[in-house]
Amino acid sequence: MADLKGKVALVTGGARGLGQASAVELAKCGARVAVADRKAEAAQETARMCSEHTPGAQSFVYNQAEAASVGQCVEEVVKAMGGIDLLFANAGTGAFAPIVDMKKADFDFLMQVNLNGTFYICQDVAQQMIKQGRGGKIVLTASSGATVMCDQLGAYCASKAGVLMLMKHMASELGNYRINVNAIQPGVVQTGMTGPMLSEESLKRMLIRQTPAGRWGKPEEIAKLVAFLLSDDAAYINGEGIMIDGGSTLHGYPRWYSLDYTKDQQCDWKQLFDEYPYKP
Numbered sequence: 001m002a003d004l005k006g007k008v009a010l011v012t013g014g015a016r017g018l019g020q021a022s023a024v025e026l027a028k029c030g031a032r033v034a035v036a037d038r039k040a041e042a043a044q045e046t047a048r049m050c051s052e053h054t055p056g057a058q059s060f061v062y063n064q065a066e067a068a069s070v071g072q073c074v075e076e077v078v079k080a081m082g083g084i085d086l087l088f089a090n091a092g093t094g095a096f097a098p099i100v101d102m103k104k105a106d107f108d109f110l111m112q113v114n115l116n117g118t119f120y121i122c123q124d125v126a127q128q129m130i131k132q133g134r135g136g137k138i139v140l141t142a143s144s145g146a147t148v149m150c151d152q153l154g155a156y157c158a159s160k161a162g163v164l165m166l167m168k169h170m171a172s173e174l175g176n177y178r179i180n181v182n183a184i185q186p187g188v189v190q191t192g193m194t195g196p197m198l199s200e201e202s203l204k205r206m207l208i209r210q211t212p213a214g215r216w217g218k219p220e221e222i223a224k225l226v227a228f229l230l231s232d233d234a235a236y237i238n239g240e241g242i243m244i245d246g247g248s249t250l251h252g253y254p255r256w257y258s259l260d261y262t263k264d265q266q267c268d269w270k271q272l273f274d275e276y277p278y279k280p
Contacts, residue, residue: 002231005030008081009230010074012064012121013091015042017191018141020049021219022088022226027053029227031086034077036060056081064091064117065109074124083132086230087125089118090141094156096256098267107155114159119166122181126174135178137230140167142183144245150253152269164241171239180238182229187245188254189217203256206276210254213246 009026013019015037023033027050035050035057037043043059050057058080062073077084092114095106118140129136145153146160164183171181188207207216225244228234248254257269258276 002029002227002233004086004227004231007031007085008034008077008083009086009088010034010036010077010084010125011088011090012036012062013141014046014059014088015039016046018186018189018219018222018226019088019090020046021223022090023047023057024049024053025220025223025227026086026088026230027051027057029231030054032056032081034058034060034081034084036062036073036077037091038063064121065112067116067120070117070120071124074121074128078128084125084128085132085134085136087122087136087138088141088226088230089121089125089138091117091121092141092159094153096152097155098152098269099154102155110155111159111162114156115162115166118163122166122170126170126177126179129179130174130177136180137234138170138174138179138181139226139229140164140181140183142167142185142241144185144187144243144249145253146183146185146241147243148249148253151255151257151259153256167241168239175238180235182234182237182239183241184222184225184229185241185243185245186222187211187217187243187248189219189222191219202273206256206273207248207254210251211246211248212250213248215246217244217246 009031011023014023014035027033033050035043035046040061047057047059063069142164143160145157146164167183258272260272
């Protein structure tokens with residue numbers, strides 16, 4: 001287990017899913033955790049869970065889509081907890097929609113939260129780490145979809161590809177300040193975001209059959225990787241996007257939706273999938 005005793009860790013999107021699991025794991029490793037999320041009660045619950053392992057966890061409410069809100073959140077964390085040593089920039093959102101059908105406002109919002117918002121929190125925390133003068137570690141949540149495309153997730157994949165490149169630039173430019181920056185690239189993990197998708201039996205069977213591990217991921221498994229990357233054990237890992245997907249992208253991305261490209265001027269996303277042997 002990583003040793004994070006004496007560290008203050010800020011986790012965004014910490015109210016549920018990967019964020020909550022990672023916040024609790026960091027607390028198990030000895031970090032005092034600041035849980036930031038737009039959902040106040042859920043963030044408070046995560047902070048309570050963290051304090052069961054390392055006392056002093058606190059929750060903070062913010063809106064990642066607004067730069068001013070992000071800046072205020074960082075200021076509040078520093079004031080309440082004395083600084084920030086570790087950041088897990090995890091907050092994000094997703095939506096299925098073909099590129100030609102997606103509403104421009106939905107595309108803008110997804111980019112604002114996933115890419116712009118991630119930049120906001122990383123920049124503000126990096127500035128704080130530089131001011132502290134003792135280095136730090138940052139982990140961003142990208143996605144397996146940052147490097148492998150998936151139909152109907154074009155906006156999400158584009159935003160996460162941006163997150164991955166943002167991470168690389170930060171790793172390079174923050175090196176002199178001894179701030180390590182890496183990203184995780186999860187495949188399909190059972191969380192609140194993916195729950196509705198995995199509730200469909202045919203999609204669930206397709207995923208299991210196309211993943212060499214024979215199952216989808218668990219938030220706790222992602223959390224252990226996050227804790228490792230934020231620890232001194234990973235001090236010489238820098239600028240890397242680490243895939244953690246059970247091997248699901250070895251043959252490309254699982255084809256949640258598929259097109260029959262012999263059908264001129266037609267985009268039936270269901271017909272070809274129904275022909276696959278994924279039904280119960």
